[in-house]
Amino acid sequence: MSARSKTLALHVGVILALLLLHFVLPTYHHGNLARIMVLSVYAMGFNLVFGYTGLLSLGHALFFAAGMYGSGLTIAHLGFGAEAAFLAGVVSAFIISAIVGALALRTAGVALMIVTLMFAQAGWYTILYFGEYTRGDEGFVIQRPDRVFWGIDLSDASNRYLVALLLFAATLIITLKFVESRFGRVLVAIRENEERARMLGYDIFRYKLGAVILSGTISGLAGASYGLLFGYVGATFATVQYSILPLLWVLLGGAGTVLGPLVGTAFMTYLIDKSSEYTAAYMIVAGVVLVLLTLFARQGIMGEVRRRFLPWLP
């Protein structure tokens, strides 16, 4: 089998396996996995910038929140239906990522981390400041009748899982196509050696901006879906914690691998889930695992799999 057909078989296989799990998983894990798939979409968006372009953003919660509030607020205050609200969320994230990208990409390295973090903090404070509309920290619930998308009731657990899977599959395929495209390969070249890429005649700023906009829009799509699927919009999702989480998921799962975000998100979710059964200090367990991975599997789980067993893995 060629690398191309192996890649196709693996990713279609993963999607089919997730579909199979829909029929066999007990309720608790079924709900968990739906959440993991939506958050993996967010992680895949983050991975485009961090894993493939080599830019460390600490402000992706802003894009996730832009999607979530873009859809939530239009439902709550403008009477949008779920479909229009979803679109409003994605468009909000697109616009905000274009603006933040155009400004933040004038910096690089540590300065980029700080600038993106500051933009995200400003976004979070804005949500709190306009508490009258956003209900601040407390957040607000999207009522069940507002969560019907093209006749599908998203509050139903079964529908929720299947829609989450659809979003996950679509994002997976888009990311896969994107990283294999000419544009995606230039991003990898920028990650590997920015000056060389520039001296091959590539407009680095334009490529980085493209990556940030696609990444931010996918993150916003995840945010909008999360609000509609789980029925809650809250300022927690705009905090720095939600900028750090995709970084951890991607690092654990394997930066610059297409399946890494799913593996990392699932791993981290279940790690916290299981360890919190035994201790309230579950973050210590997560911390130890992160240290171990950094010591023994620097490229994350899928990065290590690629290095040892499957060199063709995208």
Place this chain on the structure above:
Amino acid sequence: MNLLSTKGLSRSFGGLRAVSEVDFDLPTGQVRALIGPNGAGKTTFVGMLCGRIAASSGRVIFNGQDVTAIPAHQRIAMGMAYTFQITSIFGRLSLHENVALAMRRRGDLSDAAVDEAVTDALRHVGLADRAGSMGGDLSYGHQRLLEIAVGVAQRPKLLILDEPTQGLTDGEIGEFNQLIRSMTGNTTILLIEHNMDVVMATADYITVLNFGQILAEGAPAEIRASAAVQAAYLGKA
């Protein structure tokens, strides 16, 4: 006709005048060697030509157009190619991808045409059988050859080579000389080079830079005979 000219091109770093008022003309199709002692300002000079370093004053004219204010990537897109003095390849990408990236930027080649041209470019420098290896796994000399292949692959109007033979073996230098000679006619080449054997074997014309200024220009035989050049560069042996 001159493919490249500079008028009063200067660059200062603080109080140091690295390149001072250089008027330079490079006719289309010529292989020009730029020589001079360490610190003469050669790399700064070509850095200003391709846009990696901003000029303090003066102008750069490329292909009839003033490019002084144009950013580096656009100058490359206009037909310059630059190979680095310190090898700068994509160490964790395959040789094939290293060269393909150089070709795809032009945007006029299909994937199949790129694959074919990549194989061709690698064969030119004798690396065709290692197309799948990672750039970083090559020996230093082979990395230099890859760097040259990346430059050639862009099919530039002007190819700027910054000390290309540094670290090459005698055999590889012989192949390099052949490669340069095989390109004459189609490509104008500006070559910064310390190895005088390479300069004498490849260059049509030589410019000598010293203390940021042009000390002498002429055909290889004239330069070799020039007392001023010998004093500044070749030593007073």
